[in-house]
Amino acid sequence: MNRSLPTSQHPPEFPSPQRARRPESIRGSRSLLRDLNVTLVMELVRRAGAISRAELARQSQLSAPTVSTIAEKLLTRGILIEHSTAPSSGGRPPVLLSIDPKAGYVVGIKLRGDGLTTVVCDLDTQIVETQELHLPLVRDPTAAIHAIEVEVRRAIRNAHLPRSKVLGVGIGLSGIIDTDRGACNFSHLLQWRDVEIAEPIRRHLGMPIWVENDVNTLAVAEKWSGDANEARDFVVLTVGRGIGLGIVIDRALYRGANGAAGEFGHMIIEPSGPKCECGRFGCLEAIVGEDALRRKVEESQGRSLSRGELLSLVAAGDVSTLEIVRNAGRKLGLALANMITLLNPEMLIICGEGTDFGPDYLDPVVSSVREQTFADVGRTLEIKIQRWGDEAWAVGAAALVLRESFSSPKFEESNNAIWHRSPT
Ligand SMILES: [Zn+2]
Incomplete structure (x- = not known):
């Protein structure tokens, strides 16, 4: 959140006992x-x-x-x-x-296949505590649910907060999420199918729990306190190993009939292309995602590469590596241009660990969007590139709780609005 508030001062006609009368429980x-x-x-x-x-x-x-x-x-x-x-x-x-940003706190959790990131934020989405836990969660939702309970308790303790000050917990994960049930219908990344998440955690922790697709949590955070605060129609693209899209139309998250909208990385662009993790062939992600880039550069270099080595080759301007990276950027840009021709958003936010590849990857993305979108739509589109680490995903999950706790239905534009209050 980028607001800066004036220092608290109280004129004599409004004696200000509020700090003394602050309640025990938000x-x-x-x-x-x-x-x-x-x-x-x-x-x-x-x-x-x-x-x-x-x-x-x-x-x-x-x-x-x-x-x-x-x-x-x-x-x-x-x-x-x-x-x-x-x-x-x-x-x-x-x-x-x-x-008062310190009147209450929220917990955000990003689940990955190899662990979870937990943050505690104040009401201004400023982080007051961060922690990482590494453990395998693929095919093991029981371990994940137990780990979330332990990590939430640990984070609140480490932040020296009374439980009564914590409004709830937001959880973001890759997959198709039933937000009403707080359940994961299917996650390819985690290899989970029909997993109840919110209810068992709520029973143990005794606080409200919200669950959402991880890319959608970023869209919520952008709308709540980020670049898209004033935007009506926007999309958030995450680039990295996976390629995801959060779609906001008329200020509402667009989830689709099955909650599966935004699987942008699994649009097939080359039917005879490489096999994708989803089992099909030629998905965008299998061609321009980070693993695909690394495989191509490893082939051209004749050796295996760590992520750091791959980024070093880009930074050093290695000719064959740059050609692979720029070519991938152009293909991703073309796919984006087609999506933008379809949706006509006012803003595109590009984020995720794939932004580490820098201008050699991102400039072709932006120029393809500008040049290959129908009419002037791509030229007038506002494009923001955000470079950040794993914590941002967890902050996005924390923003879910703020939205659910403080948003006004008056600002809803539809029943599926991004400010929708879920029945927790
Ligand atoms: Zn796929």
């Missing part, structure tokens, strides 16, 4: 947060960063006394804080309301 405020007018006020405060009661009344179209009553309740519970702007010339400075 989770105890859940019933309050289910009030539609309260969530509307929270959403407006969150979007503004800092906002006066008068401006809240204007934007929410609620009456001034209603806004004041809601603000008092949220101040009493320590969720909002008051502060003043810098003293202006003449008159008293307006009192602004902000969300």
Whole structure:
């Protein structure tokens, strides 16, 4: 989140006992947060960063006394804080309301085949604790569920937080997810089929659990506090070993009839191409994903390569390696151009560990999108490239909890909206 809030100051006409009266439990405020007018006020405060009661009344179209009553309740519970702007010339400075980022915390977990990354974030999605656990999770959902319970407890303890301050846990994993049940219908990467995730963890930890496809968690995070905060239609592309797509249409995640939308990496682009991990031949991922690149470079170099060695060859400008990498970038760009011709998003966000290949991989992607999309759609498209590590996936999962806890249904544009409140 890129907001910076003014320092907390309290003018004399608004004595500020809120820190002293902060509650023991933010989770105890859940019933309050289910009030539609309260969530509307929270959403407006969150979007503004800092906002006066008068401006809240204007934007929410609620009456001034209603806004004041809601603000008092949220101040009493320590969720909002008051502060003043810098003293202006003449008159008293307006009192602004902000969300106290330390009023509550959320846990985010990214599951991989070889372990999990866990983060604890405050309400501004700032990380206060990170931990890694390495253990094999392929074909072993029982181990994964047990590990999640242990890691959540450990992370909360290491962050020195009372459990009552933790709003819930978000979990992201690769696969087709039933978000209502909190279950994984199928994950090729983990080799899981029909695994209940949320319910057993919720029983043990006694806190709300949300589960979502990992690429979709990134789309949620981008919408919640990232580059796509204001966007209505956007796509998030992840590049790495796998190639995934999170699709947001009309501010809603597009999951498809079976929750399987966005399997962009498994579009077949060369039917006689190499075998893909999914068992078919010539999928995009099997041609331009990181493993495919490494295999091609290993063939050209006549030796096996670590990931570091592969990246070093790119950085050193090895001619045959660059040709392989740029060619892959062009193919990925063409596939993206076709997708963008179909969906016409306003923004494309490219992220994932594959961005480590740098401009030699990404520049051909961008130029192909610009040149090969229908009409002027590709030229006006906003393209953002984000380079980050494994933690970002877990922060995305943490954003699920923030969205579910604080978003206002008033901002929903459809029943499947990205702000949809799931029945947890
Ligand atoms: Zn495939």
